[in-house]
Amino acid sequence: MDNMAEFNKLAVAYATEYGTKLVAVILFWLVGRWLIGLVGRMLHGVLERQKVDPTLMRYIGNFLSVTLNIILVVAILGYCGIQTTTFAALVAGIGIAIGAAWGGLLSNLAAGVFLVVLHPFKVGDFISAGGVTGTVKEIGLFITTIDTPENVLAMVGNSKIFGDTIQNYSANAFRRVELKCQLAAGADHVEAMQLLRAKLAEVPNVLAEPAVQVEILEFVPAGPVLAVRPFCHNDHYWQVYFDGNKMIRESLAEAGFPAPMPAQMVFVQKTFP
Template sequence: MDNVGQYQQLAVTYATEYGTKLVAVILFWLVGRWLIGMVGRMLQGVLERQKVDPTLMRYIGNFVSVTLNIVLVVAILGYCGIQTTTFAALVAGVGIAIGAAWGGLLANLAAGIFLIVLHPFKVGDFVTAAGVTGTIKEIGLFITSINTPDNVLAMVGNNKIFSDTIQNFSTNAFRRVEMKCQLSGEADHVAAMLLLREKLAQVANVLPDPQVQVEILEFTLLGPVLAVRPFCHNDHYWQVYFDGNKMIRESLAAAGFPAPMPVQTVMLQKQFAC
């Protein structure tokens, strides 16, 4: 009976000790998580007042949240009597292993930070990045989402974007529309150039300054090829492109310019028998 009583007393002692620690750990975790959330909200408020970019705010918020959660876990383990120095060394070793295994992922993360800091483009810009042309939808931690003109969502790694050439079509106030016009070799190219400059200036959303450029670009067997280049805002590029091509066709036809037709010269040589 004495042994049973000792075991019961020992069980009560351990249950009281570890039960108290378990309750304390739960309280520490709940209070710690509440404090981390409060710090995150305070940090977000400060960054919003400073008008920090929303994507950069998310970077900073995630970094602070992860760091504070690691500190909270280490503190709880230390309270429970676990050697946190060993745990910290283990975490560092795991971090090195993960870093080596996921080097590309970390490179995308670093490139994403540089994209936010250097700000080569923002959400809503029309760009060509890493060979993908479209509108920036989101700049994420590891990838950037781009909506292409044919409404396909392309997700490109930030490191690939940052290491390649970036063309931002939304930065400047206007851009040049590239079109060509094939003339017949029999057509009066000077009259055609004057006509196209006049007609294209009347197309909707074509800017009066800079003026429409129409010059001879090259020559083919059919005749001279004109470079037709109006200017417009980036939002109106495709409208000006399609309306401009239609205007070229209709204005030249209405003015009676001959259509370019392939011409071949055949030379016959008579041979006289001796």
């Protein structure tokens, strides 16, 4: 009976001790999670008032949430009497292993942060980066999604974009369209240049300022080659490009300019018996 009483007393003592710790751990976890959520909402409000980019807000919010949750777990383990130094070393080792295995992903993540902070382009811009040209649809954590003019959705790693030359065609108010015109060798190039300046200015969406540029680009055996350069908004680039080529062909034909012919030099060698 004495042994049974002693056992019951010991069981009650252990149950009380561990039960109290269990309740304390549950309360600790619930209060900690509530405080983490409160801090996250406060940070979100501060960043929102500062008009921080939404993508950057998600980066900061996720990083803070993960960090605070790790601190909460370590604190709970320390309260329970578990050696947290070993746990911290284990977490650090896992972090190093993940970092080595996911080095590419982490570099994409870091590049994504810089893309958001430095803001070389935004969603909706027409860019050329990472070997892809098109309209930016989304700037993600690891990849940037680009819609190409061929209606192909391309997903490019952020590190490749950030490590390459970025051309933002939407950043400036207008863009120059590069066209060429081959004249016949006997054609009056001065008259042709004046005609093209006037006709290209009539093409829809061609800007009056800067004015259309028409100059001699180079000379080839068939005749002089003209550089024809109208200016337009980026949204109208291909419309001006195709309408400009059509206008060059039709205006020169209506004005009676001869079609350029390929030049060939024939050498005749007379032999004597």
